[in-house]
Amino acid sequence: MILAARNISKTYQNGVKALHNFSLELRPGMIGLVGPNGSGKSTLMRTLATLQKADSGTIYFNNINISKDETSYRKTLGYLPQDFGMYPRESARSLLLYFAALKGIVGRRDRSIAVDRVLETTNLQSAQKERVSSFSGGMKQRFGIAQLLLNQPQIIIVDEPTTGLDPAERSRFLNVLRNIGSECIVLFSTHLVTDVQSLCKELAIIDKGCLIALASPESAIAGLAGNIWETTIPDAELQVAHPDCINLSDHYDDHNRLVTRLYSKEHRGQRFSAVQPTLGDFYFLKLKTADS
Ligand code: ADP
Secondary structure, three states: OOEEEEEEEEEOOOOOEEEEEEEEEEOOEEEEEEOOOOOOHHHHHHHHOOOOOOOEEEEEEOOEEHHHOHHHHHHOEEEEOOOOOOOOOOEHHHHHHHHHHHOOOOOHHHHHHHHHHHHHHOOOHHHOOOEHHHOOHHHHHHHHHHHHHOOOOOEEEEOOOOOOOOHHHHHHHHHHHHHOOOOOEEEEEEOOHHHHHOOOOEEEEEEOOEEEEEEOHHHHHHOOOOOEEEEOOOHHHHHHHOOOOEEEEEEEOOOOOEEEEEEOOOOOOOOEEEOOOOHHHHHHHHHHHOOO
């Protein structure tokens, strides 16, 4: 199973170029699409979900152009937008039974079995009698996943599902994605690279509408081994003395000193300490070097 976006470009009516010649091949498993706000993640996801058309380029599912039979393609698709926005004062179970009927699951017993299955996958069994309107943000997001799982989609597209969730809810949500299994293509977008680290087999980085990196988290980190350093040298001094270092990020240490994390192929003396690379380092390095 392959979902492929080939040379997708999209310019909105106000002149914003959201996607430039964007190509990406997705195979079963979890793929994290990471990029800053405004980099084109939602535009790509809405295009893959057939909710908007690209100006040029083609989407293929198993090598068939999806525009040839959009109805069949849509049957294989589950899409959760950034704001699902539909939280009536009905219980989760009765709403899911209703959605199951809308999605064409005919027999009463089959609907009930499907609802039990998705409640279990999303870990909402114990809350099934509660009104969805009373759910926390994380439960609402899991409910969004439950409804899209009813018709067993092969492709699942989830747009920034962890935004606004507290760390515990975020981790519960990511565990639900993990439960979905490796037979589906699961593409989810996030601006938190840490969401991707433990969960995804592949990380795709998008910036200014272009794909700037595609790698497994392990290979991304391994490729930086020996090249990531920390220093407390002030930024102005670093720029003069070490202009070819690439500053990645900074943070304050326990002594309230500003520590700069940077990329350098060579050791630059005792004021620099070697540190273990992270996926965040890879992400910032790709963003900083994308234009060069
Ligand atoms: P992301 O999901 O990464 O935040 P988006 O795909 O939402 O990025 O947006 C990419 C760019 O396109 C941004 O500059 C955004 O302001 C612009 N954009 C998104 N949707 C529209 C729209 N409907 N009309 C005009 N500009 C849009």
